[in-house]
Amino acid sequence: MAILRCTGGRIRYSSRREDNLGKQTELLDLQALDSSLDRLRKERASIAERAEADELCREIEKLQSVLCALEEELHESEREQTRLENELSTIGDKIGREEKKLYGGGVVNPKELASIQQEVGSLNKHRDDIETELLETMETVEQRREKADQVRDRKTATQERVDEKERVFAEKAAALDDQIARVSKDRQATAERVPADLLAVYEKIREQKGGLAAGELLAAEGICGACRVELPAQELERMIGSETLNRCPQCRRILVERG
Template identity: 35%
Template sequence: MNAAPADQIRLLDVQALDVRLSQLAHKRKSLPEHAEIESLTKDLTQLRDLLVAATTEESDTAREQTKAEQDVDQVRQRATRNQERLDSGAVSSPKDLENLQKEIVSLAKRQGDLEDVVLEVMERRESAQERAAELTERVGAVQGKVDDATARREAAFTEIDGEVAKVAKEREVVVASIPADLVKLYEKLRTQSGGVGAARLYQRRCEGCQLELNITEVMEVRAAAPDAVLRCENCRRILVRTPDSGI
């Protein structure tokens, strides 16, 4: 393949632009905000799970408290009715009076036990409420950090994407000035060679593989026509001659 020396040198400009595009892609992918957001999101998920557990416990204890208070109320009402019967004198049988009095005593003890249950449930409910309130605050704080990191990442994306668009446009202009067959070869080699399809020959050294040409290779380069598209014998990339090639 042949191509004007100027076209080959412009290929180096395309390569430089492609390297810059690769650097920008790496920069976009490696922003510190990615890891920050990932870590914060994990923390947020854990906190939300804990919050769900706390609110569920608060709801469960609320129902438990209502049930316990209803039990206390039922015992209290029965004790009140029994006391009223006792006070009214409606029960005259000594045995019935004795049984009624025993039941009143038993109900009083039962009421005391149930009231202790109510207090215990209320304490657990209060603890769950405090825990839920604390977790709600923590969720809000971490969510704020996530939002801040996301905003910073989006701002970085905007800046990087703007530069990518600028470099891509410049690349498009340069590529349009180079013969299509040379560009096609370059693109093929760039795909095969880790993103570098053309390299400068500088002081008898290929800047693609960083290996110096041996004497035979130097003689071949010297003998080649100026418009000949040369390939590095080691890395097979397009080898572009410049005034600094040392040939």
């Protein structure tokens, strides 16, 4: 039955069958847009720089923990250095006091003088030991400081790499978000042209079939455009020109014949 349809001021004739097929053809457009969206979202979720930045962040965490341990060791050596410096100063004062007694003329008793001399000798020996220990500690401080500096530099360099990865990720993500927004808009407009019941069937199959709900009925080749399986001749004949919803007997997806 022919009906009169008015679109945008132009008048053309169409039949109900063509109308129905037209609605079904929209499903193929919808499927193409949904597949694009799935691909774009997958691409968005698997931008390499995201995982690379995360990996580098984990490396930074490890470096930070190494750095903390090194700084703790460094502070320990620095505290030891301060302790030795103080001890050295105390011994120096003591030696000064003893030598003053020794050469000040206040003590004349030879036995007492010998005892002071012995004390000064022993203090000098102790000072030598502390000085040696201090030099070794200063060396340790220097080594630990260098080591901590190296790790800190590596951490800074790694952070710079993270920043660069984050920058590239943000750029790629923004570009994909733009594309996703554009395709979503088209998808919305296309979905609005599909009858609600047909759309519901399509959505349900899409959910069950990993995103691919509709395929083209490739009549000339006699195959399902979704699973590429050859359709039985009788089935194919029934489907061609059919006004009802065709489903592939193999994959159960909607098969749409392009007009």
